[in-house]
Amino acid sequence: MVTITINGKAVQANEGEMLLAAIRRQGIDTPALCHHDAIEPCGSCRLCMVEITKKEWEGWTRSVTSCLYPVEPGLIVSTHTPQLLELRKTILELYLARSSQSEVIQKMAEDYGITHSSFPVIPDGDDCIMCYACTRICEELGCFAISAVDRGHDKKVSGPLRQPPPDCIGCLSCAHICPTGFIKWQDLDSTRTIWERQFELLSCRTCGKRTITRDFAEYLMKKRNLPAAYFELCDDCKRTETAKTMGKIVVAAQEVLK
């Protein structure tokens, strides 16, 4: 354990963890868009910036992204200094200029008292804030279906060769992790559409509910060495089946114990 000071309060933090985790455990609201526990932090959204100092720094302070800064003994952290609030407001205004239609960003900006951006709003701006949470989770899963393409203003997330990604398995991880909900998908009957590709959805053998895509099931079968039967039921029916089996075992056990 490491002792650090957050907003004047001495707290314990786990060795090796990042400041953001320690701050959030204290119930202190630190905004962040690109951060997600499922992926390695990358510090691209800059919203989780905090001010750090140490006794021996003789009054010097540094602003760092808390999601990327590991805890150190004796660290003194401030999360809401006037400078930090100003910094976050500027960042939020920039996001608002780029993604003026994003409800997530609008809400976040509102919390900081911002209703409109003082920067010129990009007319054809979209909700993608280039945090690469989608490409990072795709890499983490081992699919590498999508990546950042081009540079500067033209940069965007896309499949290789600007085509629908051939390695995509339609798992929706990218869509679920996207902080602004920019990545859209559609499930229609037995077809899922995402990244301009169509996937066949499997259905539960018992209740008929659509489960996951065939590509995703095949991917899991290979990666986790699961039998095809594993994907025949939906989660609810699987639970029911398990409960039934457990019930049978209990009854049998009671019989034996009688």
Next chain:
Amino acid sequence: MMHDLSKIEEIIDRSPKEPGALIAVLQDIQREFHYLPCEALTATSRALGVPLSKVFSVSTFYNAFSLTPRGEKIIRICQGTACHIKGAKLVQEQIESNLGIKAGETTKDMKYTIEVVNCVGACAMAPVIIVNNKYHGKVRCDQTRKLLGIK
């Protein structure tokens, strides 16, 4: 467009088969074909064990790589501050009219490509154009035809 695929294999063969060799391989392919053909990207991805999405990400990030075919002669026109003041814009317009294409384009006969760059670090020689890596300084509009090698 058809390419000599054996050339691609030859380039890949002589490089180490590891992800770290990606940029070096792409550079060699770019040097050979003046751009990165689609087949080369997939072959590189397969040989080095780098996902195609990553290969594509790298090849679109660096200005040194082109995904569209480029001409035999690449004319880089510097539009840095010093060159700009010394009339690089006029030189550019002259070259564009000489070749009948705009910056970023390639002539139909695949002989010339015009590129605009932001500074080549030769400000004392402004305005500068580079024809296939040969630097030409203090370029005047009436010299462009000669420098391009056209009558």
